[in-house]
Amino acid sequence: MLEKSSVALLLGAVARRAAHGLPDGETNALRVVHGEADGLAGVAVDSFDGHWLVQTRDQPWPKWLEGTRAEAGWRSLSWKRLDQHDKQSPVPMAGDVPDGVFRVRELGLEYEIDFGAGYSQGLFIDQRVQKARLLERMEPGQRFLNLFAYTCAFSVLAASRGVVTTSVDLSRPFLEWGKRNFGLNGMDAGAHFFCRGDAGEWLPRFAAKGRSWHGIVLDPPTFSRNADGGVWRVERDLPGMVAACLRVLEPGGWLMVSTNHHALTPGQFRSLVTRGSAVAGRPVLTWEAGSLPPDFPGIPYLKVATLTA
Ligand SMILES: C[S@@+](CC[C@H](N)C(=O)[O-])C[C@H]1O[C@@H](n2cnc3c(N)ncnc32)[C@H](O)[C@@H]1O
Structure with missing residues (x-):
């Protein structure tokens, strides 16, 4: 897919979440891109207080994301591949990726997140x-x-x-x-x-x-x-x-x-x-x-x- 149309799809996805009030003062952990449903098949992006965890299935790093910081408003990008035979922890790709644990908010409550934790990041x-x-x-x-x-x-x-x-x-x-x-x-x-x-x-x-x-x-x-x-x-x-x-x-x-x-x-x-x-x-x-x-x-x-x- 052309880089330009991917960026447009990403910004559309961000805008749709914003229309639902996401993120807001109570919740800053949300799914920003949900694969095909947002027009970006094989890509899922979760934002943990602006630290984006990008998960791809059987495809390379979507490098075009690196140019979207100002418009999409992320603080950092990490990448986790969901390939069947290669289960790795997220890799820092851009911005100030948290070094160790950090906090997010969901429904007004705080939770510890750890990108290096393996199984999951701490919150479903x-x-x-x-x-x-x-x-x-x-x-x-x-x-x-x-x-x-x-x-x-x-x-x-x-x-x-x-x-x-x-x-x-x-x-x-x-x-x-x-x-x-x-x-x-x-x-x-x-x-x-x-x-x-x-x-x-x-x-x-x-x-x-x-x-x-x-x-x-x-x-x-x-x-x-x-x-x-x-x-x-x-x-x-x-x-x-x-x-x-x-x-x-x-x-x-x-x-x-x-x-x-x-x-x-x-x-x-x-x-x-x-x-x-x-x-x-x-x-x-x-x-x-x-x-x-x-x-x-x-x-x-x-x-x-x-x-x-
Ligand atoms: C899908 S998660 C549960 C998600 C959780 N309800 C939440 O909302 O965060 C899986 C959890 O189940 C636990 N688990 C797996 N098998 C279990 C068992 N037989 N008894 C108790 N806990 C188990 C794992 O250690 C893991 O923490």
Whole structure:
């Protein structure tokens, strides 16, 4: 594609986000370019407070980006290739790329970002709609359970509403990162619970102890392997995990279930979740479908629902 038309497409994408109020004083972590949906197939650009992380699939560095600083308003450019056989950390390409960790804001809360962290940069920015809904749902004094918590973004949000949170994740470093996110927002992580280990093993323990929560987020990866070699596969294991969640859900409470497994259709997702509710003997009473934020146009790969049962 001609460089000139790429620049025009980029500026169009930036302008469309601006029309949605992105970025603003509350949120400075957003997707600036979402591939084909913005006319730039194979290119995704996320802005973390102006530090752009450019991800390309099977194509070279889009060098034309380097000339767009003044018009597009970025502070730095880093490049991460998504080639199947070459999983590398982002490479600094232009501008003042942060040396180490830095902060971004999402919905008025602060999070630590690390471009060198490997798996991801510290925040999944495609869940903003669900995060805003969570803020509306939670009431001070309630309890919130965050499964597959990663850096505890959902927990930090719930805690900002005066809720006591429990975060479960296989990775101790990610939970430590989560504790730092509490600290960045002036919250005492010591007043919250962090459980390292397999969510599938923690849930029956919680149920045996009679613990329960008013809100639960179940946002697992498509596939993972725990320390004992045990495998999690969303299409196989989601119903059992939903059932286990419903066993620790307060009457009248809500469960948010989400997957970004591209191969799963919305109908298949719904039947996996419904099967879990049948296993737990708690039929679904209400079902609210979630969505991607406006900076992720095009194919709605995220399947997400919040249910009461
Ligand atoms: C897709 S992310 C979850 C995203 C998170 N909900 C968020 O919004 O930031 C994957 C996380 O699941 C964790 N994980 C993977 N398998 C797990 C398991 N069986 N039990 C608990 N955590 C697991 C990983 O360590 C990683 O932090």
